[in-house]
Amino acid sequence: MRIEEDAPGKRVLLMGNHAVARGAIEAGVQLVSGYPGTPSSEVIEALSEADIDAHVEWATNEKVAFDVAVGGAIVGARSMATMKNAGLNWIMDMLMTVVYGGVRGGLVVYVADDPGAHYSSNEQDTRMVAMYAKIPCLEPANQQEAKDLTKMAFDLSERLELPVMVRSLTRISHSSGDVTLGEIRRERNRLAFDRHWKMPYRWNVYGPPGPVAKHKWLFEQLPKAKEAVEEIGEPFNVLELNDSDVGVVACGIAYGYVREAVERLGVKVNLLKLATPFPLPESKVRRLIESSKKILVVEENEPVVELQLRDLAQRMHAAVEIYGRHKNSLIEPYDELSHNRVTAAIAKLAGVEFKPLKPAGEALKDLVAPRSSMLCAGCPHLGTYWGLKLALARKGGKVPIVNGDIGCYEQGGYGIVAKKVEPSFSEESRKYIAEAPYEMIDTNYIMGGGFGTSIGEFQAGYRDGRIVGLAGDSTFFHADLPAVVEAVVNKARVLLLVLDNRWTAMTGHQPSPSTGITARRQPTNRLDVEEVARSMGVRFIRRADPWDLKAIQQAIEEALDYLSSPEADGPALVIADRVCTLQAMRLKEYRPTRTYVVIPDKCIGCRLCVQFGCPANAFNVDTNKAFIDQVLCVGCGMCAQVCPTDAIVPKEGS
Numbered sequence: 086m087r088i089e090e091d092a093p094g095k096r097v098l099l100m101g102n103h104a105v106a107r108g109a110i111e112a113g114v115q116l117v118s119g120y121p122g123t124p125s126s127e128v129i130e131a132l133s134e135a136d137i138d139a140h141v142e143w144a145t146n147e148k149v150a151f152d153v154a155v156g157g158a159i160v161g162a163r164s165m166a167t168m169k170n171a172g173l174n175w176i177m178d179m180l181m182t183v184v185y186g187g188v189r190g191g192l193v194v195y196v197a198d199d200p201g202a203h204y205s206s207n208e209q210d211t212r213m214v215a216m217y218a219k220i221p222c223l224e225p226a227n228q229q230e231a232k233d234l235t236k237m238a239f240d241l242s243e244r245l246e247l248p249v250m251v252r253s254l255t256r257i258s259h260s261s262g263d264v265t266l267g268e269i270r271r272e273r274n275r276l277a278f279d280r281h282w283k284m285p286y287r288w289n290v291y292g293p294p295g296p297v298a299k300h301k302w303l304f305e306q307l308p309k310a311k312e313a314v315e316e317i318g319e320p321f322n323v324l325e326l327n328d329s330d331v332g333v334v335a336c337g338i339a340y341g342y343v344r345e346a347v348e349r350l351g352v353k354v355n356l357l358k359l360a361t362p363f364p365l366p367e368s369k370v371r372r373l374i375e376s377s378k379k380i381l382v383v384e385e386n387e388p389v390v391e392l393q394l395r396d397l398a399q400r401m402h403a404a405v406e407i408y409g410r411h412k413n414s415l416i417e418p419y420d421e422l423s424h425n426r427v428t429a430a431i432a433k434l435a436g437v438e439f440k441p442l443k444p445a446g447e448a449l450k451d452l453v454a455p456r457s458s459m460l461c462a463g464c465p466h467l468g469t470y471w472g473l474k475l476a477l478a479r480k481g482g483k484v485p486i487v488n489g490d491i492g493c494y495e496q497g498g499y500g501i502v503a504k505k506v507e508p509s510f511s512e513e514s515r516k517y518i519a520e521a522p523y524e525m526i527d528t529n530y531i532m533g534g535g536f537g538t539s540i541g542e543f544q545a546g547y548r549d550g551r552i553v554g555l556a557g558d559s560t561f562f563h564a565d566l567p568a569v570v571e572a573v574v575n576k577a578r579v580l581l582l583v584l585d586n587r588w589t590a591m592t593g594h595q596p597s598p599s600t601g602i603t604a605r606r607q608p609t610n611r612l613d614v615e616e617v618a619r620s621m622g623v624r625f626i627r628r629a630d631p632w633d634l635k636a637i638q639q640a641i642e643e644a645l646d647y648l649s650s651p652e653a654d655g656p657a658l659v660i661a662d663r664v665c666t667l668q669a670m671r672l673k674e675y676r677p678t679r680t681y682v683v684i685p686d687k688c689i690g691c692r693l694c695v696q697f698g699c700p701a702n703a704f705n706v707d708t709n710k711a712f713i714d715q716v717l718c719v720g721c722g723m724c725a726q727v728c729p730t731d732a733i734v735p736k737e738g739s
């Protein structure tokens with residue numbers, strides 16, 4: 086099915102993110118901008134392939150994406166910005182300010198949260214931000230609602246003249262469900278710029294009457310938002326009173342868990358299904374409070390609904406006991422909900438027995454070989470890490486620090502094949518020698534963190550070893566440009582290592598500014614990391630092909646030499662320059678013409694090739710010899726360069 090198909094009433098199977106894309110199409114979206122981030126990326130991917138009259142783009146980062154969407158909404162276009170949970174942190178400045186006066190065209194912020202941190206560095210709950218910014222937040226319980234609520238969000242945004250957040254979760258965004266298509270709004274909002282639209286200096290927060298008056302305006306919108314939410318009934322906000330002492334509030338995806346739990350336990354509860362965690366549909370919540378003695382709030386992540394419910398119960402002077410993830414916690418305030426967690430909580434409240442189900446994964450444990458995620462066969466990052474490891478062993482000082490970042494290369498900190506590590510309480514700098522690429526990264530938090538923390542370690546005076554900051558090309562343009570300026574201006578003598586594989590690989594190979602194509606796969610201007618860094622004042626730059634292990638090692642060593650030389654007055658930057666192998670093969674830019682094999686007689690069983698970390702390299706413990714998986718090998722030849730006895734050679738005839 087094509088996502089833009091004009092077939093109201095047709096039932097289709099849609100992934101949650103595609104359902105969101107469809108909802109935006111049905112709403113007549115005119116501008117969409119986002120930055121890749123699992124589990125949100127497929128919205129833009131689907132829209133960029135759709136034949137729709139809308140501008141769809143990947144932005145440099147979420148802040149830019151949101152600013153772009155705000156611009157669209159100022160001139161009246163129905164606009165949407167998409168991002169993952171962490172991306173929302175990047176838009177805070179504009180979000181907290183644009184609400185002072187709001188927007189003209191419908192503006193939807195689509196955010197996919199990730200309880201359980203399947204793909205994320207944290208479990209943050211972006212609904213908190215909606216509450217903080219005082220904008221409505223809609224939260225779907227399934228894929229149908231993901232579509233319908235996205236569509237509704239545009240109308241709501243125009244009605245309130247405020248941005249509206251649609252909050253999804255991994256389990257909705259990345260699973261598929263039955264969706265009935267709706268009508269597509271063909272009408273397009275007329276674009277117009279009216280400087281004083283309904284309010285003097287509407288689009289300038291400082292313009293008279295100024296930010297405080299505009300903040301007051303935002304408060305005046307709140308009752309209207311509450312009123313609008315009250316009108317949202319079936320199937321989104323539904324109250325079922327079942328003559329029980331026990332009430333349950335199920336927000337978004339929690340509804341599925343709760344329904345299942347109630348059926349399994351055979352208990353009667355008063356149930357409020359909620360699709361609007363902020364603001365709450367107060368009259369329904371009031372009736373639930375009045376009808377129940379104890380209420381359990383089930384929601385993913387933070388107690389957003391629970392806190393509001395407690396507030397309302399207090400205002401009502403209601404003698405109701407409230408349970409959730411905050412106070413009287415029946416579900417711990419971290420990790421994802423599950424059938425067992427929700428059922429146990431309801432059973433406890435209802436005073437019935439509950440025997441946990443064996444999680445599905447448990448049964449499979451014995452059948453599946455344990456494995457961790459690894460870099461791909463022939464991944465250029467493997468070569469970069471090998472070069473870095475050898476360069477630091479020679480010139481890194483006693484305890485070098487490698488500050489990692491987010492991207493495929495973050496696997497350099499996953500610790501696979503690492504030695505067993507115990508906590509250490511040393512006053513001295515120390516770490517064990519990293520052998521495999523998967524042990525290289527010492528610090529890692531968020532996109533853009535690697536360069537900044539490197540600068541901080543240097544400026545604090547750390548000199549027990551060399552300091553390296555990593556960034557992929559997408560990360561470099563997303564988050565690191567100001568840090569490069571900072572390093573240059575404040576003369577931080579750190580090594581900035583850019584792993585430029587030309588794509589935003591980790592999130593599914595979206596184009597990065599160094600790719601040269603748009604979201605809609607049209608050729609466009611391409612930015613070169615070297616040119617950009619040079620124009621920002623970086624004086625020492627080297628570029629090397631990471632498949633050439635000696636070359637990348639040498640480039641890093643030269644950079645380290647420069648940093649300790651008297652002429653160094655700022656950072657050195659090394660670009661590991663090779664397109665992502667997987668993508669190059671997919672696009673037929675690289676076709677493997679050979680594979681490599683191990684000559685058993687020459688193999689001394691040193692396992693260096695296994696340490697190298699390529700998934701094609703394996704070891705037979707019975708024969709004490711390495712071998713290369715011929716299905717995985719892409720013929721890059723990096724392992725042949727690692728082998729000390731030249732036992733790895735191209736396969737004859739390949």
Ligand SMILES: Cc1ncc(C[n+]2csc(CCOP(=O)(O)OP(=O)(O)O)c2C)c(N)n1
Nearest residue numbers: 122171491492493557558559560589590591
């Ligand atoms: C603020 C934020 N936005 C988006 C993401 C999702 N994300 C994870 S890694 C990554 C970029 C990866 O691209 P790149 O830096 O080029 O490295 P590669 O994966 O290609 O090696 C993105 C966008 C994130 N973790 N944080």
